[in-house]
Amino acid sequence: xxxxxxxxxxxxxxxxxxxxxxxxxxxxxxxxxxxxxxxxxxxxxxxxxxxxxxxxxxxxxxxxxxxxxxxxxxxxxxxxxxxxxxxxxxxxxxxxxxxxxxxxxxxxxxxxxxxxxxxxxxxxxxxxxxxxxxxxxxxxxxxxxxxxxxxxxxxxxxxxxxxxxxxxxxxxxxxxxxxxxxxxxxxxxxxxxxxxxxxxxxxxxxxxxxxxxxxxxxxxxxxxxxxxxxxxxxxxxxxxxxxxxxxxxxxxxxxxxxxxxxxxxxxxxxxxxxxxxxxxxxxxxxxxxxxxxxxxxxxxxxxxxxxxxxxxxxxxxxxxxxxxxxxxxxxxxxxxxxxxxxxxxxxxxxxxxxxxxxxxxxxxxxxxxxxxxxxxxxxxxxxxxxxxxxxxxxxxxxxxxxxxxxxxxxxxxxxxxxxxxxxxxxxxxxxxxxxxxxxxxxxxxxxxxxxxxxxxxxxxxxxxxxxxxxxxxxxxxxxxxxxxxxxxxxxxxxx
Ligand code: NFE
Numbered sequence: 001x002x003x004x005x006x007x008x009x010x011x012x013x014x015x016x017x018x019x020x021x022x023x024x025x026x027x028x029x030x031x032x033x034x035x036x037x038x039x040x041x042x043x044x045x046x047x048x049x050x051x052x053x054x055x056x057x058x059x060x061x062x063x064x065x066x067x068x069x070x071x072x073x074x075x076x077x078x079x080x081x082x083x084x085x086x087x088x089x090x091x092x093x094x095x096x097x098x099x100x101x102x103x104x105x106x107x108x109x110x111x112x113x114x115x116x117x118x119x120x121x122x123x124x125x126x127x128x129x130x131x132x133x134x135x136x137x138x139x140x141x142x143x144x145x146x147x148x149x150x151x152x153x154x155x156x157x158x159x160x161x162x163x164x165x166x167x168x169x170x171x172x173x174x175x176x177x178x179x180x181x182x183x184x185x186x187x188x189x190x191x192x193x194x195x196x197x198x199x200x201x202x203x204x205x206x207x208x209x210x211x212x213x214x215x216x217x218x219x220x221x222x223x224x225x226x227x228x229x230x231x232x233x234x235x236x237x238x239x240x241x242x243x244x245x246x247x248x249x250x251x252x253x254x255x256x257x258x259x260x261x262x263x264x265x266x267x268x269x270x271x272x273x274x275x276x277x278x279x280x281x282x283x284x285x286x287x288x289x290x291x292x293x294x295x296x297x298x299x300x301x302x303x304x305x306x307x308x309x310x311x312x313x314x315x316x317x318x319x320x321x322x323x324x325x326x327x328x329x330x331x332x333x334x335x336x337x338x339x340x341x342x343x344x345x346x347x348x349x350x351x352x353x354x355x356x357x358x359x360x361x362x363x364x365x366x367x368x369x370x371x372x373x374x375x376x377x378x379x380x381x382x383x384x385x386x387x388x389x390x391x392x393x394x395x396x397x398x399x400x401x402x403x404x405x406x407x408x409x410x411x412x413x414x415x416x417x418x419x420x421x422x423x424x425x426x427x428x429x430x431x432x433x434x435x436x437x438x439x440x441x442x443x444x445x446x447x448x449x450x451x452x453x454x455x456x457x458x459x460x461x462x463x464x465x466x467x468x469x470x471x472x473x474x475x476x477x478x479x480x481x482x483x484x485x486x487x488x489x490x491x492x493x494x495x
Contacts, residue, residue, distance in 0.1 A: 001021055001022070001023050001028075002021070002022050002023075002473060003019065003020070003021060003022075004019070004020045004021075004022055004027075004470065004473050004476055004479070005017065005018070005019050005020075006018045006476045006479060006480060006483075007035075008035070009480060009483055009484075009488070010155050011109070011110045011111070011113065011155075011484065012110060012483070012484060012487075012488040012489070012490070013060070013062050013488065013489040013490065013491050013492070014034070014036070014445075014488065014489055014490025014491035014492070014493065014494070015034065015035035015036040015490050015491075016032070016033070016034060016035065016449065016483070016488055016490045017033040017035055018030065018031070018032060018033070018465070018476075018479060018483060019031040019033065020465060020470075020476075020479060022470055022473060025469055025470055025471065025473075026467065026468065026469050026470070027465050027466055027467065027468045027469075027470060027479065028466065029466060030458070030461075030462040030463075030465035030466055030479075031322055031323075031451070031462060032323065032325075032449045032450070032451060032459055032461050032462050033322050033323045033451070034323045034324040034325040034449060034490045034493055034494045035324065035490070036324065036490070036491075036494060037298070037314055037316075037324045037494055038491075038494065038495060039312065039314070039495075040055070040056065040058075040059055040439075040441070040495040041312040041438075041439050041440060041441070041495070042312065043055060044056070044436050044439040045436055045437070045438065045439065046435055046436060047435065047436050048434070048435065048436075049075060049078075049429060049431045049434075049435070049436050050075065050203075050204060052071045052074070052075065052427075052429065052436065052439065053067075053068045053071040053072050053075070053202050053203065053204065054068075054198075056068065056070070056071045056427065056441070057071075057197075057198045057199065057202075058198065059441070059443075059491065059492055059495045060489060060491050060492045060495075061197040061198070062102055062105070062197070062421075062489055062491075062492075063098065063102060063420040063421055063422065063425075063489065063492060064098075064196075064197050064198045064199065065094050065095050065098040065189065065193065065199060065202070066095065066098070066418055066419070066420030066421070066425050067420070067425070067427070067441075067492075068198075068199055068202040069091050069095060069202060069416070069418055070416035070417070070418045070420075070425050070426065070427040070441075071416060071427050071429075072202055072203065072204050072205075072416065073414075073415075073416030073417070073418065073427070074414045074415055074416030074427040074428065074429040075204035075414060075416075075429065076204055076205070076414070076416075077414030077415055077416060078409070078412035078413055078414025078429055078431060079204070079406065079409040079412050079414070081204055081205050081404060081406045082404055083205060083206045083403075083404055084206055084400065084401040084402060084403065084404055085267065085395070085397070085400075086206070086207070086211055086396060086397055086400050086401060086402040087205075087206030087207045087401075087402050087403060087404075088265050088266075088267065089392045089393075089395055089396050090192045090201075090206075090207040090209065090211075090396070090402060091202070091207060091265070092264045092265065092266075092271075092389070092392045093188070093192055093219065093389060093392050093393065094189045094192050094193045094199060094201075094202075094207075095263070095264070095418075096264070096385050096386070096388070096389045096392070097185045097186070097188035097189035097389075098185070098189050098196075098421065099381075099382065099385055099421045100185040100188075100226055100230070100382055100385070100386060101182050101185040101186050101189070102421035102422075102487075103339070103378045103379070103381070103382045103421060104178050104181060104182050104185070104229075104230075104234065104382070105178075105182055106378065106421075106487045107178075107234065107237070107238065107375065107378065107379070108174060108175045108178035108179075109175065109178070109179075110484060110487070111375065111481075111484045111485070111487075112171055112174075112175060112237070112241070113153055113156060113175075114157075114477065114480065114481045114484060115161070115162070115171070115241045115244065115245060115481075116153075116161065116162075116167075116168050116171045116172060116175075117161035117162055117163070117168045118153045118156055118161075118168075118172075120165055120168035120169055120172070121134060121135050121138050121153075121172065122135065122138055122139065122142070123165060123169075124169055124172075126169065126173070128173055128176065130176055131169075131172060131173065131176070134153075153172075157475040157476065157477040157480060158472060158475045158477065159471065159472065159475060159477035159478070160471070160477075162244045162245075164244060167240055167244060170237075171237060171241075174233055174234075174237055177229070177233065178229070178233075178234070181225070181226055181229045181230075184222045184225055184226050185222075185226055187222060188219050188222050188223060188226070191215050191218055191219050192207065192209050192215070192219070193209075194208075194209060203403060204406075205403045205404045205405070205406055206401070206402050206403030206404055207402050207403060208402065208403055209402065210398075210402055211396045211397060211398045211399070211400070211402065212398065213398060216393055216396055216398075219393060220390070220393055223386065223389055223390065223393070226386060227383075227386045227387065230379070230382050230383050230386055231383055234379050234382065234383075235379045235380070235383060238372075238375050238376055238378075238379040239361060239376075241372065241375065242363075242372040242375070242376065245371075245372065248370060248371040248372045248481065249363075249367040249370050249371075249372045249373065250367070250370055251370060251371050251467075251468055251469075251478070251481075251482065252370050252371040252374075252464045252465075252468065252481070252482040252485055253369045253370055253464060253467075254336045254369060254460045254461075254463055254464040255333070255334050255335065255336055255460045255463050255464075256278070256279055256336075256369065257276070257277070257278045257279075257330070257333040257334065257335045257336065258276070258277040258278075258335060258336050258337070258340070258341035258344055258345060259275075259276050259277075259285075259330055259335035259336075259337050259341060259423075259424050259447065260272065260273070260274050260275055260337065260341050260342045260345045260419060260423070260424055261274050261285070261417040261418060261419055261424040261425065261426065262274030262275075262417070262418075262419065263342075263418050263419035264385070264388070271351075271385075271388055272342045272345075272346050272351075272352075272381075272385075272419060273345060273346055273349045273351060274345070274417075275345040275348065275349065276330055276331075276335070277341070277344055277345050277348060278333065282345065282348040282349070286331075287415070287417070288306065289330050289331040290306060290307060290328065290329075290330055290426070290442070291304035291305060291306060291328070291329050291332075292304055292305060292306075292307060292310055292326045292327065292328045292329075292440075292442060293326065293327045293328075293329065293453050293454045294321075294326050294327065295320070295327070295452070295453070295454050296320060296321060296322055296323065296327065296451040296452045296453075297318075297321055297323055297324065297325060297326050297327060297451055298314060298315055298316055298318050298321040298322075298323065298324050299312065299313055299314060299315055299318070299321070299326065300313040300314075300315045300318075301315075301318070304327075304329065304453075304454060307415075307426060307428040307440040307441075307442055308413065308415065308428045308430070308440070309438075310428070310438075310440040312440070322451055323449075323450075323451040324494045325445075325446050325449055325450055325451060325490075325493050325494055326442075326446060326450070327450040327451055327452065327453045327454075327459065328442050328446055328447050328450060329453050332453075334447075334450060334453060334457060334458065334459050334460050334463070335424075335447055335460065336423075336447070336448060336460045336486075337422070337423025337424040337444045337447045337448060338374070338377075338378075338421075338422050338423040338444060338448065338486065338487065339374065339377040339378040339380075339381040339421075339423075340368060340369070340373060340374050340377035340378075341423060341424075342377075342381060342419060342423075343377045343380060343381055344368070344377075352384065357380055361376070363376065370485075371481055371482055371485040372485075374485040374486065374487075375485060378487070408434075409431070410431070410432075410433055410434045411431055411432050411433065411434075412431050413428075413429065413430045413431070414428075414429050415427065415428050415429075416428075416429075419444075420443070420444050420492075421444075421487070422444035422445055422448070422486075422487050422488075422489055422492070423444030423445075423447060423448065424442075424444055424447060425441070425442070425443055425444055426441065426442045427439070427440075427441050428440045428441075441495055443489075443492040443493050443495060444489070444492065444493075445486075445487075445488050445489045445490060445492050445493035446492075446493045446494075447460065448460045448461055448486045448488070448493075449461050449486070449488055449490065449493050460486070461482070461483060461486055461488075464482050464485075464486070465479055465482055465483070468482055
């Protein structure tokens with residue numbers, strides 16, 4: 001038995017360490033360890049509740065929109081505030097643009113380098129000036145220090161990269177192009193959000209930006225360009241990666257329990273619906289079944305709690321505590337959340353044509369529970385949302401309200417449940433005498449990267465790692481590929 005430690009896991013958001021025990025070149029046990037505590041719940045306590053959407057957006061620069069909307073919804077739920085249709089649509093558009101930016105960044109900047117042979121840069125003969133610049137840099141590095149690769153394609157673990165030169169070069173070109181497209185989607189979010197990454201317009205009661213025809217058309221033009229890239233480049237690139245790495249259509253299978261809170265409110269129902277999918281059976285959500293435990297977390301112990309009564313009391317030296325993440329469970333089950341969960345649940349609701357899409361692409365549904373399955377689900381979801389965004393644009397009404405008025409409220413309790421790019425996100429607020437008495441968040445990566453639960457049951461990523469073959473234990477590339485397929489954000493997960 002050997003111990004493998006990857007610390008830090010790079011090309012992710014936040015501070016994650018993975019420990020595994022390996023036997024015969026295969027992972028037989030795994031520990032997911034979130035490494036940095038910040039304490040947003042403590043920051044929020046005692047403050048004006050209407051500051052929460054501003055403060056909670058600072059949990060993360062990748063998915064701030066989801067935190068902002070979840071926080072607004074928690075306040076609206078606590079104080080019975082209705083929002084106008086224009087606000088609902090603008091929130092969908094800001095969030096949709098953020099989903100696109102997040103998913104593109106995850107594939108190209110964070111994950112694709114796991115599947116590209118960077119040395120191919122030395123044979124580049126094309127006219128892309130940035131790639132030629134990087135090639136020159138790589139040649140210098142090789143002659144002086146004998147090392148490759150070069151920034152920004154770092155760090156790069158040794159392993160089984162493809163020999164297909166066309167793929168390697170094209171993927172590097174797309175890496176650079178995607179930065180431009182990501183910028184477009186950021187600008188789209190800023191058109192209604194005021195600025196990005198942390199928007200200025202999300203408030204309890206709606207969105208403070210009015211609907212202007214030139215802004216709508218500006219958004220539409222950028223959306224067209226983004227859609228073209230997603231359909232013609234991103235989705236085919238994911239397909240090609242899956243062809244080049246067929247073993248990863250089996251590797252990294254997770255817990256087979258999927259959770260979604262539902263997202264993109266279309267006047268009472270969600271475009272991507274909520275649900276709990278367990279062993280192929282879809283159940284409607286019962287939020288009272290959520291508990292967060294801390295048995296193996298660096299927090300003071302106690303029975304697992306519903307987030308409406310949750311507490312966050314750090315205990316850095318706790319015996320047995322190996323992560324700063326808590327351990328959320330739904331009805332006692334560890335759940336995978338994120339694009340794969342959303343698409344499977346949407347397919348079970350018959351609102352996403354998964355079977356047709358998979359047939360078109362040559363996939364079997366059973367292959368989705370894998371590293372490549374998660375990448376494919378993310379790309380399919382991006383295309384699906386981007387298409388729907390045109391309809392949300394069409395439904396905006398100039399001259400009509402975007403925010404509702406409401407009187408001051410001094411007490412209440414509420415929850416805001418939404419999907420962030422990485423999965424199910426919940427904010428729970430308790431207000432007393434005009435101040436926040438308690439605030440708790442359960443965040444997508446907390447579900448996915450959870451440490452063991454009360455009974456020692458492993459979290460979703462820990463489960464997905466077990467059974468993974470590792471060719472070079474000093475590198476751990478295969479484990480890193482499994483981990484990155486979940487798109488970790490440990491800044492969010494610990495908050
Ligand atoms: Ni920091 Fe986030 C998303 C949220 S994370 S990126 O998506 O909420 O797990």
